[in-house]
Structures are given as C-alpha cells and as structure tokens.
Amino acid sequence: MRADARLLAALALAAGALLWAVPFAWMAVASLRPGGAGAADLASLLPSGPFDLANFREAWTSGHFPLWYCNTVLLCGGILAVQCVTISLAGYAFARLRFPGRNLVFTAFLLQLMLVPPILIVPNMRTLISLGLYDTLLGVMLPYFASAFGVFLMRQTFRTIPRDYEEAAVLDGATTLQIIFRVLLPLARPGLVAFAIVSVTAHWNEFLWPLMATSSPSNQVLTVGLASFTAGAEAGSEWGVIAAGTFLVAAPLLAGFVLFQRQFVSSFTFSGIK
Amino acid sequence: MRLLHVATIGAAIGFGLFAGAAEAATDIDLFFPVPVQGKLANEMTRLVDVFNKDHPEIKVTAVYTGSYDDTNLKTHAAIQAGKPPAVVIMSANFVREYVINDEIQPLDPLIAKGGQTPGQFMDQFWPALRQNAMDQGHVYGVPFHNSTPLLYYSVDAFKAAGLDPDHPPATWAEWLDAAKKLTKRDGGNTTRWGLMIPGTYDYLGWITSGLAMSNGGQFYNPDYGGEVYYTQPTTIGAVRFLDELVHKAHVMPEGVTDANAVTTAFFQGRTGMMVLSTGSLSFVRDNMKTPYRTAFLPRNLVNAVPIGGASLIIPKGNSPARTEAAWTLVQWLTSPEIAGGWSRFTGYFAPRIAAYDLPAMKTFMSEHPDAKVALDQLAYARGWFATYNVIGVRKALEDGVQAVLSGKATPEAAMAEAQKQADALMRPYVEQTALKLPQ
Amino acid sequence: MTAGLLLLPSAVFLLAFTYWPVVQVVIGSFAERGFRGATHWGFGNYARLFADPHFGQALWNNALYAAGTIVPSVGLALLFAVGLRDNTRLSAALRTLVALPLLIPLVAAAALFVFIFLPGGGLLDWYLAKLGVASHNWLGDPSLALGSIIAITVWKNTGYYMLFFLAGLAGVPQDVVDAAKIDGANAPQRFFHITLPLLGPTIGFVTVIALLNAITQVDHVIVMTQGGPSDATTLLLYYIYQQAHQNYDLGLASAATVVSVAMLAALSLVSLRTLERGIHHES
Numbered sequence: 002m003r004a005d006a007r008l009l010a011a012l013a014l015a016a017g018a019l020l021w022a023v024p025f026a027w028m029a030v031a032s033l034r035p036g037g038a039g040a041a042d043l044a045s046l047l048p049s050g051p052f053d054l055a056n057f058r059e060a061w062t063s064g065h066f067p068l069w070y071c072n073t074v075l076l077c078g079g080i081l082a083v084q085c086v087t088i089s090l091a092g093y094a095f096a097r098l099r100f101p102g103r104n105l106v107f108t109a110f111l112l113q114l115m116l117v118p119p120i121l122i123v124p125n126m127r128t129l130i131s132l133g134l135y136d137t138l139l140g141v142m143l144p145y146f147a148s149a150f151g152v153f154l155m156r157q158t159f160r161t162i163p164r165d166y167e168e169a170a171v172l173d174g175a176t177t178l179q180i181i182f183r184v185l186l187p188l189a190r191p192g193l194v195a196f197a198i199v200s201v202t203a204h205w206n207e208f209l210w211p212l213m214a215t216s217s218p219s220n221q222v223l224t225v226g227l228a229s230f231t232a233g234a235e236a237g238s239e240w241g242v243i244a245a246g247t248f249l250v251a252a253p254l255l256a257g258f259v260l261f262q263r264q265f266v267s268s269f270t271f272s273g274i275k
Numbered sequence: 276m277r278l279l280h281v282a283t284i285g286a287a288i289g290f291g292l293f294a295g296a297a298e299a300a301t302d303i304d305l306f307f308p309v310p311v312q313g314k315l316a317n318e319m320t321r322l323v324d325v326f327n328k329d330h331p332e333i334k335v336t337a338v339y340t341g342s343y344d345d346t347n348l349k350t351h352a353a354i355q356a357g358k359p360p361a362v363v364i365m366s367a368n369f370v371r372e373y374v375i376n377d378e379i380q381p382l383d384p385l386i387a388k389g390g391q392t393p394g395q396f397m398d399q400f401w402p403a404l405r406q407n408a409m410d411q412g413h414v415y416g417v418p419f420h421n422s423t424p425l426l427y428y429s430v431d432a433f434k435a436a437g438l439d440p441d442h443p444p445a446t447w448a449e450w451l452d453a454a455k456k457l458t459k460r461d462g463g464n465t466t467r468w469g470l471m472i473p474g475t476y477d478y479l480g481w482i483t484s485g486l487a488m489s490n491g492g493q494f495y496n497p498d499y500g501g502e503v504y505y506t507q508p509t510t511i512g513a514v515r516f517l518d519e520l521v522h523k524a525h526v527m528p529e530g531v532t533d534a535n536a537v538t539t540a541f542f543q544g545r546t547g548m549m550v551l552s553t554g555s556l557s558f559v560r561d562n563m564k565t566p567y568r569t570a571f572l573p574r575n576l577v578n579a580v581p582i583g584g585a586s587l588i589i590p591k592g593n594s595p596a597r598t599e600a601a602w603t604l605v606q607w608l609t610s611p612e613i614a615g616g617w618s619r620f621t622g623y624f625a626p627r628i629a630a631y632d633l634p635a636m637k638t639f640m641s642e643h644p645d646a647k648v649a650l651d652q653l654a655y656a657r658g659w660f661a662t663y664n665v666i667g668v669r670k671a672l673e674d675g676v677q678a679v680l681s682g683k684a685t686p687e688a689a690m691a692e693a694q695k696q697a698d699a700l701m702r703p704y705v706e707q708t709a710l711k712l713p714q
Numbered sequence: 715m716t717a718g719l720l721l722l723p724s725a726v727f728l729l730a731f732t733y734w735p736v737v738q739v740v741i742g743s744f745a746e747r748g749f750r751g752a753t754h755w756g757f758g759n760y761a762r763l764f765a766d767p768h769f770g771q772a773l774w775n776n777a778l779y780a781a782g783t784i785v786p787s788v789g790l791a792l793l794f795a796v797g798l799r800d801n802t803r804l805s806a807a808l809r810t811l812v813a814l815p816l817l818i819p820l821v822a823a824a825a826l827f828v829f830i831f832l833p834g835g836g837l838l839d840w841y842l843a844k845l846g847v848a849s850h851n852w853l854g855d856p857s858l859a860l861g862s863i864i865a866i867t868v869w870k871n872t873g874y875y876m877l878f879f880l881a882g883l884a885g886v887p888q889d890v891v892d893a894a895k896i897d898g899a900n901a902p903q904r905f906f907h908i909t910l911p912l913l914g915p916t917i918g919f920v921t922v923i924a925l926l927n928a929i930t931q932v933d934h935v936i937v938m939t940q941g942g943p944s945d946a947t948t949l950l951l952y953y954i955y956q957q958a959h960q961n962y963d964l965g966l967a968s969a970a971t972v973v974s975v976a977m978l979a980a981l982s983l984v985s986l987r988t989l990e991r992g993i994h995h996e997s
Contacts, residue, residue: 018811021873023837031829043829044832044835086723087724093720094716094717112982113728115926116975120951121732121735121975122955123742123954123968124742130356147725205819208933209955218339219336229339244826247822258814344960351959352959474854475940476942528851530851530854530855536835540833664962666960667961670960674943681854683944703749706748707750
C-alpha cells in the first residue's frame with residue numbers, strides 16, 4: 002500500500018516533469034519538419050519523417066544570426082566585465098569596512114533589486130539620448146553596470162573568507178585594491194562564477210530594454226531579432242521557421258546548461274542561499 | 276589585477292566599437308516593416324543591394340522595424356533622439372499624425388525639382404491612395420505598397436457545401452448565408468467555421484472600418500484629424516453584423532483570432548472563408564494546398580474598402596544631402612519596374628498606375644486572377660482613417676469590437692465606450708484646433 | 715574615505731540609472747502637457763490616471779496575475795524539489811527538464827506558446843481534441859487570455875524556484891528527519907512538521923522574487939497579446955509602455971510609473987528582511 006502510493010507519486014512527478022518538456026519537444030520536431038505553415042499534423046509531437054534542415058536554413062538566412070549572437074555576447078560580456086569590478090569593490094566595502102551610515106547605504110543599494118530598468122524605461126531612455134548613447138550597445142549596458150544583487154552576493158561571499166589572508170597581505174604592504182583583486186577574489190571564485198551565470202542568463206534573455214534602447218539592425222540582440230520572427234505584419238506564420246529561430250536563440254544557453262549542469266544548478270542556488 | 280585588466284580592455288573595445296561608426300554624408304537608413312520570416316525581408320534586402328550597386332554615391336542600410344505599429348514607435352523614438360531615419364515605410368494612415376506633430380517634411384520642393392506640381396505627381400498613383408499621402412494640398416508620403424481587405428475562400432469547401440465557387444457572396448446577406456452553409460459541426464465541436472477574420476490590433480480596426488464603409492459610412496472625418504464616427508449607425512451596424520456572425524449564426528469563432536491562426540485554419544481546411552489583406556496573396560498562394568479564390572469584401576449598401584499598406588516618408592531633421600539621397604531612393608522604389616516587381620512578389624498592389632502597363636505585369640495579372648480581383652477592388656477603395664494619436668484612437672475601437680466578439684458587451688455599449696475613449700485621446704489636439712477661439 | 719572610493723563606481727551608475735530616473739518620473743508626473751500648449755504643474759496626471767478605467771483594469775489584472783503565477787509556481791516548485799531531490803540519474807534528468815525553461819528568453823517561450831495556444835490546430839487543442847475536448851481560443855477569449863499568460867509564466871519560472879528549494883532542502887539536517895522517522899512520523903507528517911518550517915525563509919525569499927517577476931516582466935504580453943483582447947492582459951508595466959510609446963502621454967506614463975515605483979519600494983522595504991533571512995539561512 003505504501004509502496005503503491007510512493008510509486009504513484011513518483012509517476013505523477015515524472016509525468017509532470019515530462020509535461021514541462023513538451024514545448025521543447027514540439028520545438029525540436031517542428032523545426033525539423035518541412036512545410037510548417039498549414040500541414041494538418043503541425044501539432045503532432047511524434048517525429049515523422051522526412052526531416053530536413055530547410056526551416057533552419059530559412060531562419061538563418063532571413064535573420065542576422067551571426068550579428069545577433071555577436072551583439073548578445075558583447076552585451077553580456079561587457080556588462081559582466083564591468084559588474085565584476087563594481088560589485089567586488091562595493092562588496093568589499095560592505096563586508097569589511099566600517100563607516101557611518103553603512104546600513105542605510107546598503108539598503109539604498111538594495112532598492113535597485115526592485116527598481117529594475119524595465120520599469121524606468123521612460124526616464125532612462127531620456128538619459129541615454131542626452132548622453133548621445135541611444136541606439137548603442139553601450140547604452141543598453143550602462144544601467145546594469147551597477148548591480149545591487151552582485152554587491153550583495155560579493156558581500157556575503159567575502160564574509161565567509163577568514164580575515165587571516167588579508168592580514169598577511171597587509172603585513173606584506175598590499176594596498177586595498179591589491180587585497181581585493183589578488184587575495185580575496187581568487188578565494189571568492191564560487192561567488193563570482195555564480196554571479197556570472199545568473200547575470201549572463203538574465204541579459205541573454207532580456208528583451209524590453211534592448212528593444213527600446215536600440216533601433217539600428219547592427220545593434221539588435223537575439224531576443225529582439227527573434228521577436229521580429231513572430232510579429233509578422235500582414236502575412237501568416239511559418240511555424241517551422243519560428244520553431245527553428247527559437248531553437249537558434251535558446252540553443253547556446255540550453256547547451257551550456259546540459260553540459261555544465263552541476264555548475265549551473267549550484268550557481269543559481271548559491272546565488273540565492275549562502 | 277587580471278580581472279580589472281580584462282574589464283578595462285572590454286570597456287575600451289566597447290567604447291571604440293560604438294564611437295567609431297563613421298558618418299558619411301550619403302549613408303542613409305530605410306526603416307521597413309515587413310515580416311522578416313519568409314521571403315519579404317530577403318527581397319527587401321536584395322532590392323536595397325541592387326539600389327546600392329546602381330548608386331555608388333549612396334549607401335542604404337535597410338532596417339527591419341517590426342509591425343507597422345512598432346515601426347511607428349521606433350521612428351518616433353529615433354526622431355526624438357535626434358537621429359531621424361532618412362526614409363521610413365510607414366503605414367499610410369499614420370502619415371497625418373507626423374504632419375500634425377510637425378515631424379515630417381512636405382515633398383513638394385523635391386517634386387518641384389523634377390518639374391512637377393504636387394497634383395501632377397500624385398496623378399501617377401491610383402486615385403484612392405492620394406488621400407492618405409497628401410495633407411492640405413501638400414505631398415507628405417509616396418505610396419509604396421498598398422492593400423485592401425479581400426475575401427479568400429476555399430473552392431473545395433464551397434463545393435462541399437453546395438455553393439458555387441464562381442459566384443462568391445457579394446452582399447452581407449449572401450455572405451451570412453454562405454457562412455452558415457460552410458459551417459460544419461460535429462456534436463458540440465465546430466470542425467469547419469464559415470468565416471474567420473483576424474481580430475488582433477491593427478487588423479481588426481481596418482476590417483471593421485471596411486465593414487462600416489460598405490455599410491455606407493465614412494468612419495472618420497477625412498479632412499480633420501480630430502473626429503471619428505464610432506457611434507454612427509453605419510459603424511454600429513457593422514459591429515452588429517460581426518456580433519450576428521459570432522453569437523447568433525455561430526459561423527465565426529468567438530473571441531479574438533490572430534492573423535496567423537486565421538491563415539493556419541484556412542490552410543488546414545478549418546475555415547471556409549477568411550478576410551485578409553491583399554498583401555497576404557503570395558503567402559496564401561505558396562501555402563494553400565487546395566484551390567482557393569478571392570472576391571471583393573461583401574457590401575451591405577455600397578462596395579467600399581479602406582486602403583491599407585504603406586507610404587514612404589522622409590522625416591524632418593535630415594541633412595540636405597541625406598534628404599536628397601532619400602528622395603533618390605524613394606523615386607527608385609516607387610518606379611514602375613521596382614514597384615511592379617515588389618507587387619508580384621508580395622501580393623500588395625503597385626500604387627504606380629504605370630506599373631500595370633509593363634509586359635511582365637500584364638502576363639502576371641492574366642495568370643493570377645486572384646491578384647486581378649485585388650486590383651479591381653481598388654476602384655472602390657478609400658483612404659484609411661488618420662487622426663491625432665491614431666494608434667490609441669484605433670485601439671479604442673478595437674477594444675470595443677473585441678469585447679463584442681467575446682460576448683462581453685453589446686455593440687451599442689461597446690461603441691459608446693470606444694467613442695468616449697477616442698474623444699479623450701484626441702482632445703488635446705481638438706482643443707488647440709477646432710475648439711480654439713481666435714485670440 | 716576608502717569605503718567611499720570603493721562604493722563610488724557602483725554609486726555613479728545607481729545614481730544615474732536608478733535614483734535620478736525615479737526623481738525624474740516624480741517631477742514628470744506633475745507636468746501636464748497638452749498639444750502645443752504650455753506646461754502646467756499639478757496633480758492633473760494623477761487625476762486622469764485614477765480616472766482611467768484602463769489603469770484600474772491593469773492594476774486588477776496585475777493582482778490576478780501575481781496571485782495566479784506565484785501560488786502555483788511556488789507550490790509546484792516545492793513539490794518538484796521535494797520529489798526530485800534524491801541523487802538518482804532519473805531525478806537528475808527530470809530536474810533538468812523542469813529547469814530548462816528558465817534558460818530561454820521569455821520572448822522565445824512566448825513564440826512557442828503562440829503555437830501551443832493556437833485555436834483548433836495548435837498543440838494544446840490538437841491533443842485536447844483527441845480527448846474529445848472542444849477547441850478554445852486560448853489567447854483570444856478575454857476570460858482565458860490572462861490564464862494563458864499565467865500558464866506561460868508558471869512554466870517558465872517553476873524550475874527557477876525549484877532550484878532555490880533544492881538548495882534549501884540540502885540545508886535541512888538529515889538527523890532531525892531520521893529521528894522523526896524513528897518516532898513513526900510518516901512522509902507527509904515529516905514534510906509538514908519538519909521540512910516545511912525549516913524551509914520558511916526560502917519560501918519567503920522565493921515569494922518575493924516571484925512577486926518582483928510578476929511586476930517587472932511583460933515581454934510575453936508584448937509579443938503575444940499586446941494587452942488584448944479588450945485589455946484582458948494589460949499588466950501595469952505594459953500600461954506604462956503603452957502610454958509612453960504609443961499614446962506619447964508621458965505625464966500619464968510618469969504618474970503610473972510613480973505609483974508602481976511606490977508599490978515596489980514599499981514591497982522592498984517590507985521584504986528586504988525576508989530576502990536577507992532567506993539568503994542568510996544557511997550560513
């Protein structure tokens with residue numbers, strides 16, 4: 002009886018998890034099935050041949066995927082590079098230094114967790130325009146150069162590192178910057194990696210802000226490009242091509258996840274709980 | 276220090292890349308709103324390549340900007356950022372708003388250089404297109420590709436329902452009757468609908484205005500951007516007719532169906548008829564496996580359809596050199612050969628009358644009777660509604676019609692609400708124009 | 715002094731792109747601009763905002779959306795975490811399936827779900843038809859559309875929250891659970907009396923994150939429904955987007971932004987403690 006209940010629960014869980022994968026399964030099947038506009042078995046999840054790569058070819062040639070990949074990588078990389086500096090410095094200040102109003106300043110920092118750029122699009126666009134950075138990738142990156150989340154995470158990570166290391170470095174005459182970047186950061190690697198994964202995932206997937214802050218095709222990122230696949234003006238949708246395009250957008254992170262699953266999972270959980 | 280180093284290099288590369296884009300005097304950009312998937316975007320890119328090869332002194336970059344509404348949004352943002360695009364393929368009925376907001380320049384001086392008056396220039400285009408392209412006698416837009424709502428129907432479904440495919444419904448009464456015969460039910464489930472229309476934003480307003488016009492109405496004040504007629508009997512009647520199709524005759528699905536769902540249903544044989552733009556002709560031709568035909572949008576009182584599609588505009592704030600180059604591109608894109616080729620490729624009809632005198636076009640029209648219907652319907656076409664705050668004003672109507680399609684409101688109540696909202700959106704303009712007393 | 719210098723780089727960007735914009739929208743919300751008219755200062759934008767039925771609808775939709783996404787996604791995440799926590803290959807594989815959606819952009823999820831929700835021929839209706847269920851207009855029926863948008867969000871976020879719960883579960887001391895087992899507590903009892911209370915901080919943390927997502931993410935609305943049909947899927951942020959970029963009504967957009975920012979600020983003050991507790995829980 003108890004074994005039955007347990008089996009039933011396990012089956013229900015497995016069924017639920019499989020249900021979660023259905024959209025991906027359809028994406029895979031539909032992207033390989035030719036003639037995706039009006040076939041009767043469009044919705045079928047069962048792979049039935051003949052398969053070909055026509056949808057991928059069409060998606061690839063009608064979009065600017067190499068450029069979009071390049072821009073997205075630049076965007077994520079640029080944001081992350083600057084963030085690493087800003088959050089390490091501020092994280093150290095909050096973790097190790099005593100100064101008046103520390104808690105107040107820290108709370109002010111954390112407000113950014115809530116006041117994310119999408120909600121402040123209107124004034125932020127104006128700022129970009131007055132800086133002459135509207136329609137540049139740099140403009141898209143700027144609001145993210147400071148990260149309350151990252152500061153928080155680095156503060157927590159630094160706190161777990163025993164002070165002995167720093168004290169030894171101080172005796173050797175190291176400056177504060179040297180302590181942060183030569184001594185603490187190598188020890189804070191798990192925190193940094195966790196932050197990197199969360200940050201890249203967030204900005205790889207972001208849509209509204211890059212959509213609004215850029216207009217030239219040379220500045221488009223993957224999500225903005227993909228949206229153009231789905232928003233047809235006066236024609237109908239070629240579902241196979243859309244599925245292929247979606248696959249191309251999602252593939253790098255999905256592959257990363259499958260390959261480095263352990264790292265990903267521990268990063269996401271680390272970022273939340275440590 | 277390594278990380279810091281990497282970051283600095285990254286930032287330096289970033290700054291260098293984005294600051295380094297060189298500004299040549301004849302670099303111009305063209306914003307265009309066609310669906311990127313499928314062949315239209317590729318064809319546009321190809322055309323621009325041809326242009327660039329023929330005009331070494333100009334370099335055009337084609338910028339895909341999404342739907343018509345998105346293109347409008349992007350163009351506004353770019354103008355406000357002080358980076359106006361050189362040429363935009365803008366939904367024809369948005370042009371007036373740019374005139375009202377003083378963001379667009381009249382093309383008269385450029386036309387005059389070619390030795391023409393604005394009137395002579397517009398005479399080269401089909402009469403129905405002139406209204407949306409001109410304002411107070413000045414030319415602001417050059418029609419590029421245009422469309423009207425068209426009735427598409429499946430020949431097989433017609434035959435199976437005992438209807439004659441050679442005599443498609445011409446009046447609302449015949450239309451309703453055909454839709455009833457085409458609707459096939461299996462228990463509580465409808466396996467084939469009589470009719471489907473796209474109910475999403477932009478499309479729905481266009482089709483509703485078509486029904487209002489074929490009901491004898493005007494829908495909006497063509498001479499003034501501060502008035503729409505949502506509560507007039509002609510509009511109410513049109514919305515009642517939609518309500519009838521959905522909730523009394525049950526020949527059209529309830530709620531809002533988007534254009535992609537409509538075409539997919541048509542291809543799969545799950546609707547016998549659909550109303551769609553002439554601009555979708557090529558897409559339907561390529562994907563419909565069984566025979567289909569096209570017909571005029573059925574009338575209640577008169578044959579009438581609104582013009583859809585887009586005009587080329589040149590926003591203000593471009594340098595004289597860019598404006599000159601933009602005008603060269605506009606003239607090239609609207610030449611009979613290019614406009615005709617684009618028309619054959621897409622299904623939009625060519626706005627240039629002369630395009631239809633070309634041999635390639637004559638052959639095409641004789642081979643494709645569905646395209647011929649679209650062209651013939653042009654005789655009954657009128658300008659589409661153009662107002663201040665046009666997208667919001669249109670959405671007010673669409674929200675109302677959607678509520679009716681979903682059975683959430685009566686046509687009268689929904690249209691009264693739509694009128695109220697549209698009036699509120701146009702009020703700032705109306706107060707400064709029609710209601711402003713001389714001081 | 716050192717602290718000031720270390721905080722400076724972050725502070726510059728926070729000032730420019732978080733605090734200054736808030737000041738700007740507050741100022742902008744009091745500026746009333748007509749067409750070609752002079753600017754007046756006053757509460758007119760707020761008066762118009764609160765009189766606008768679309769705004770009321772957006773608030774209501776957002777409340778429904780928040781409740782409709784948070785409860786099922788947090789609940790399911792907890793369920794998946796508890797059920798799939800063991801280290802077998804099967805569990806790991808199933809965990810991956812549930813977590814995958816968190817890696818794809820919301821617009822990509824929306825692109826897939828546009829087809830899944832296609833009336834009649836779409837994935838959902840096609841399979842439901844095999845079970846004899848009549849077709850539904852998932853995105854086009856105002857009474858279903860918000861539910862469909864909610865379903866996408868639940869699908870997308872459950873895996874993310876599950877990861878937090880997995881970490882939280884790892885922190886539940888095994889000896890306490892074993893002791894309860896010896897005392898004869900069955901699995902549900904052990905879950906409700908030991909695991910759940912210990913997961914309290916994590917649940918609080920996840921709930922705040924979920925609430926934040928419910929207010930700040932509208933990509934799928936932009937791609938799939940544009941707030942329709944008849945305003946059924948207009949969320950707060952989409953309303954702001956619409957006022958600012960479609961009606962060019964910056965006064966109304968600013969006033970609406972101020973209202974959302976005030977709500978978010980209140981939420982953050984209340985929840986910072988929860989967040990910190992959740993994050994500290996293990997250390």
